[in-house]
Amino acid sequence: RALFHSILGYLEFLGVMNDVKKDTKRYLNTDYQLSDHYSLETDTAAYFLTVNTGANLRYNDAANNVAGTTLTPEAYFMNTRGIYYNNKINPGFAQVLGEYVYSSSYDIGEGWSSNDIAPGFDLSNVFDTINLYNAGPSASFRIGASGNALNSRRVKVKLNGTTILDSAMDYFGYLKATTTNIPLSTFLSPDVVGFSVQNTAAIAADGMVISFMELTYPGKFNFNNQKNYYFELPASALGNYLVIDNFNTGGTAPVLLDLLSGNRYTADISTVGKVKCVLPASSATLRKFILASQDASNITNVSTLVQRN
Numbered sequence: 001r002a003l004f005h006s007i008l009g010y011l012e013f014l015g016v017m018n019d020v021k022k023d024t025k026r027y028l029n030t031d032y033q034l035s036d037h038y039s040l041e042t043d044t045a046a047y048f049l050t051v052n053t054g055a056n057l058r059y060n061d062a063a064n065n066v067a068g069t070t071l072t073p074e075a076y077f078m079n080t081r082g083i084y085y086n087n088k089i090n091p092g093f094a095q096v097l098g099e100y101v102y103s104s105s106y107d108i109g110e111g112w113s114s115n116d117i118a119p120g121f122d123l124s125n126v127f128d129t130i131n132l133y134n135a136g137p138s139a140s141f142r143i144g145a146s147g148n149a150l151n152s153r154r155v156k157v158k159l160n161g162t163t164i165l166d167s168a169m170d171y172f173g174y175l176k177a178t179t180t181n182i183p184l185s186t187f188l189s190p191d192v193v194g195f196s197v198q199n200t201a202a203i204a205a206d207g208m209v210i211s212f213m214e215l216t217y218p219g220k221f222n223f224n225n226q227k228n229y230y231f232e233l234p235a236s237a238l239g240n241y242l243v244i245d246n247f248n249t250g251g252t253a254p255v256l257l258d259l260l261s262g263n264r265y266t267a268d269i270s271t272v273g274k275v276k277c278v279l280p281a282s283s284a285t286l287r288k289f290i291l292a293s294q295d296a297s298n299i300t301n302v303s304t305l306v307q308r309n
Contacts, residue, residue, distance in 0.1 A: 010299075011049065012059075014257060014290070018045040020111065027106040032092075034144035034174060034211035037084035038112040048308065062263040062280075064256075066270075069278045071241035076133035077231055079219030083125055084212045085114040093172045096150055108174050109146025109209065116148055116207035123197040123210060129224050132190040136218025139182040141165065143197075144211040146174040153201035153208060159215075160188045169208065184217070223247040227293040235283050244275040250295025259288040267291070 020039045024030045092110030094100035103110075117123050141164055145155055150171050157165040157179075164182055169175040187193050193215065199208050221244045223229040229247065233240060247254065249269055256265040256277050261284075268276040275291065292298070 012255075013047065013049075014059075014259070015045060015047050017043045019043075023106070027110075028103075031176070032106070032108045032110070032174065034109060034111060034113075034146060034176065035084060037082075037212060038086050040089065040106075040111060049305075057262075059257060059262050059264040062258075062265050064265045064268060064276075065278050066241075066268040066276045069241050071239060071278065073241050073243040074221065076136045076218040076220055077233060078137075078216055079130070079231065080214055080216045081127045081130060082212060082214040084112075085210055086112040087115045088113060088209075090146065090148070090209050090211075092146065108172060109148075109211075111211060113146075113209035113211050116209060117197060117199045118207055119153075119199050119201050119204055121199075124195065125213070126192060126194045127215060128192045130187075130191060130193060130217065131220040131222040131224070132184065132187055133218040133220050134184055134190060136184070138180070139184060139187075139215060139217035141179045141182060141216075142177070142212075142214040144174075144176050145169060145197075146209055146211070147172050148207040148209060149201075149203070149205070151201045151203045151206040153199055153206055155208065156198040156200055157213075158196045158198070159186055160194055162186050187217070221245060223291065227295070227298045229291045231289055231291075233279075233287045233289065235285055235287075236279070237281055237283075239281045240279040242275075242277045242279065244277075244291065245273060247275045247291060248293055248295075249275065250293055250297060252294045252296075254291055254293045257290045257292065259290065260284055261287075 018039050019036055021036045023040060024033050027033050090109055090111060090113040091102045093107040094102045114123055143157060147169055152170045155167050155169050155175055156163060164179045165177055167175060167177055197210055199206060221242060223244055223246055225246055225248045227248045253269050254267050254275060256267055265277050
């Protein structure tokens with residue numbers, strides 16, 4: 001997202017880095033793509049501002065009637081914290097013909113990944129400042145992994161020492177797995193949660209990689225002093241009243257962008273330390289939002305524009 005200021009005001013648009021979603025059809029089987037986060041080609045995306053008289057893709061200013069709402073503030077939202085590994089480009093599936101001969105096509109497990117995980121050398125990570133809402137529903141966990149040698153193995157994942165996944169992934173196979181109904185008591189702490197991924201192969205020289213891990217859990221509306229924050233909400237027959245703590249406004253009212261409907265809300269910051277927004281009812285299964293600071297420190301000033309024909 002960037003704000004471009006000019007003498008007459010500013011242009012505001014949302015831009016995201018290039019990812020691998022468009023690369024899916026390059027794979028022999030679309031399911032072989034383990035993660036769609038990092039492109040194998042480039043993370044650069046180009047955007048062009050055009051002038052025309054036709055219909056244009058725009059965000060529309062919408063009312064934020066905080067003073068008149070009768071809704072109760074939402075207690076939590078289902079937050080997703082993820083790790084998307086880019087330690088190396090994993091070559092993927094191979095045939096063993098005296099040496100590993102890799103497929104020339106986009107094949108199983110090919111893409112950005114962790115470094116190889118050998119037996120006895122677990123991959124560990126920590127999510128901190130998760131702001132867990134203890135009274136919410138259970139959590140879930142997703143992982144993408146693939147094998148890098150002709151050995152039998154299992155993938156074991158532990159959350160704070162409790163095993164939440166134990167699944168076979170032999171040879172050059174791959175794994176896309178989801179664990180649901182993880183009790184919140186497993187978290188131990190409302191702020192920090194630790195993971196470990198274990199390769200259980202009996203062969204010491206075995207290897208496997210992880211492409212991503214995601215944890216989805218009920219989180220408080222505490223945005224960790226960020227200036228830009230992405231979150232999702234389910235459908236709501238009544239609408240939503242959001243009261244957000246710990247967002248870095250810089251003293252200027254931020255904007256909430258509804259990526260699905262195209263609505264743009266100017267948040268209410270009349271209460272110190274709180275960012276308030278009222279959203280209308282929506283039948284959309286999954287709504288995506290970005291809360292973005294309008295403070296000068298979060299704005300990119302552009303002094304010149306280059307014309308392209």
